[in-house]
Amino acid sequence: MSSTVITIPNEDEITLNKKKTCQFAPLSIVSSIISMQSKPDMRKVIHSIKVGIALVLVSLLYLLDPLYKQVGDNALWAIMTVVVIFEFSAGATLGKGLNRGIGTILGGGLGCLAAILADEVGGIGNIIIVGISVFVFGAAATYSRLVPSIKRRYEYGAVIFILTFNLVVVSGLRADKIIKLARERLSTICMGFAICIFINLLIFPMWASDELHNSLATRFEKLACCIEECLEEYFRIVNEKENQLSANFSSCKSVLQSKSNDESLVNFSRWEPWHGKFGFSYPWDKYQQIGDATRELAVTIVSLQGCLQYPGQPSPAIRQSIKEPCEVVGSSLVWTLRQLGGSIMKMERCRPKALMASKSHSTNIELSLVTSHSILGAAENGEGLAMASFVFLLMKLVEEVEVLAKEVDELGELASFQTK
Known part of the structure; x- marks a missing residue:
C-alpha cells in the first residue's frame, strides 16, 4: 500500500508567503483592473x-x-x-x-x-x-x-x-x-x-447598425455551441452517482434577453445615414424578424436542459441506440447555423444544403425509435418517454433552423448580399 507524503511549511515560510502576498496585492489589483479594460x-x-x-x-x-x-x-x-x-x-x-x-x-x-x-x-x-x-x-x-x-x-x-x-x-x-x-x-x-x-x-462615430449587425451574426455561433454541448452532455458516459449538468446555457439565455436591445438598435439604425456597407432603405425590420427566430430557437435549446436534468434519464446503453442519428442531425444543425452566421457577418448569400439532409436524418431518428421499440418498452421509470422527449426537441430544432435559414435568405435578397 503506497503512502502519500505531505510537506507542512514551518512558521517562517508561512510568514514570508503572507508578506509576499501583501507586498504584491496592489500590483494584482492594478493588473486585474487593466485586464477588465475590454473593447x-x-x-x-x-x-x-x-x-x-x-x-x-x-x-x-x-x-x-x-x-x-x-x-x-x-x-x-x-x-x-x-x-x-x-x-x-x-x-x-x-x-x-x-x-x-x-x-x-x-x-x-x-x-x-x-x-x-x-x-x-x-x-x-x-x-x-x-x-x-x-x-x-x-x-x-x-x-x-x-x-x-x-x-x-x-x-x-x-x-x-x-x-x-x-x-x-x-x-x-x-x-x-x-x-x-x-x-x-x-x-x-x-x-x-x-x-x-x-x-x-x-469623431469616432459609433453606429447602432454595426452593433446590431455584429450581435445578430455572432448569435448563431452561440446557439451552435449550445447544441453541441447538449448532445455531448446527453451521450456522455457518467457514473451513476454523478448528476451534475456540465452544459452551459448562459449564452442561450442571453439570446432570450436580447429582444429589447434588438428593438432599440433597429430603431436607432433607421435614423442613421448611409455609411460603410449599409445604404439607404436597408431592411432593418428583417433583422428584427431574424432576432425573433433566434429567440424561438433558443427557447427550444433551453428546453433540452429539462431533458438533461431529468432524474429518470435512460441508461447509457439505451441512449447509445440513437446516438449516431442524433449526432448526425446535431452536426448538420451546428454547421448550418455557423454558415448562416457567416453569411450575415460577411454579407454573402448562401443556401445551406445541409437543411434538406438534416430533415432526412430526422426521419432516421424516427425509424431508429421504431426499430428500438422493444428497448423503449422495456425501459422502466419513464426512461423511454424521457428519450422520446429529447428526440422530439431535436426534431423541432430542425424545423426552426429551416425557418431561420429562409429568413436569412430573404435578408440576403432584400439587402443585395453578394452571392458566393
Whole structure:
C-alpha cells in the first residue's frame, strides 16, 4: 500500500508567503483592473470624452461675450439640448435630435398661433381659447404616444411637442414678444443639435447598425455551441452517482434577453445615414424578424436542459441506440447555423444544403425509435418517454433552423448580399 507524503511549511515560510502576498496585492489589483479594460469599455471612455467636448463647445455660448450677446440666457437651451440628446450611438443621437427639433417647431408654431388667437379675442375668451387648445393638443399628442408605430420612433418628439406647446401658450398670456422668444430658443436648440451631430458623426462615430449587425451574426455561433454541448452532455458516459449538468446555457439565455436591445438598435439604425456597407432603405425590420427566430430557437435549446436534468434519464446503453442519428442531425444543425452566421457577418448569400439532409436524418431518428421499440418498452421509470422527449426537441430544432435559414435568405435578397 503506497503512502502519500505531505510537506507542512514551518512558521517562517508561512510568514514570508503572507508578506509576499501583501507586498504584491496592489500590483494584482492594478493588473486585474487593466485586464477588465475590454473593447466595449474603451468605447464608453471615448463616448464620455465626446460628451465632454460637446459640453465645452456649447458652454462657449456663455463664456464668450460676443456669443453671449447674441443668444443671452437662451444659451441654457443649447446646453440642455446637448445633455439630453447626446447618446452613445449616432442613430440614437440623430433620432432624439430630430424628434426634439420637430417637436419644438410644431409645438412652438401651434403655440404661437393659439396665443395670438387668444390675444386677439381678449378678456375671458383669452382664457377659454388657451384652455381648449391645451386640452385638445395635449390629449391628441398623448394619444399618439400610445400608438405603437409612433411610440417606437416619435415618442420623444411627442413629449417635446406637449412641453413646448404648453410653455408657449401659457407664457403667451403675459408675454408680448412670444414669437421672438420662440425663435431665439429654437436657434439655440439648433446650435446644440449641430454640435452633437458634428462630434458624434465625425469623431469616432459609433453606429447602432454595426452593433446590431455584429450581435445578430455572432448569435448563431452561440446557439451552435449550445447544441453541441447538449448532445455531448446527453451521450456522455457518467457514473451513476454523478448528476451534475456540465452544459452551459448562459449564452442561450442571453439570446432570450436580447429582444429589447434588438428593438432599440433597429430603431436607432433607421435614423442613421448611409455609411460603410449599409445604404439607404436597408431592411432593418428583417433583422428584427431574424432576432425573433433566434429567440424561438433558443427557447427550444433551453428546453433540452429539462431533458438533461431529468432524474429518470435512460441508461447509457439505451441512449447509445440513437446516438449516431442524433449526432448526425446535431452536426448538420451546428454547421448550418455557423454558415448562416457567416453569411450575415460577411454579407454573402448562401443556401445551406445541409437543411434538406438534416430533415432526412430526422426521419432516421424516427425509424431508429421504431426499430428500438422493444428497448423503449422495456425501459422502466419513464426512461423511454424521457428519450422520446429529447428526440422530439431535436426534431423541432430542425424545423426552426429551416425557418431561420429562409429568413436569412430573404435578408440576403432584400439587402443585395453578394452571392458566393
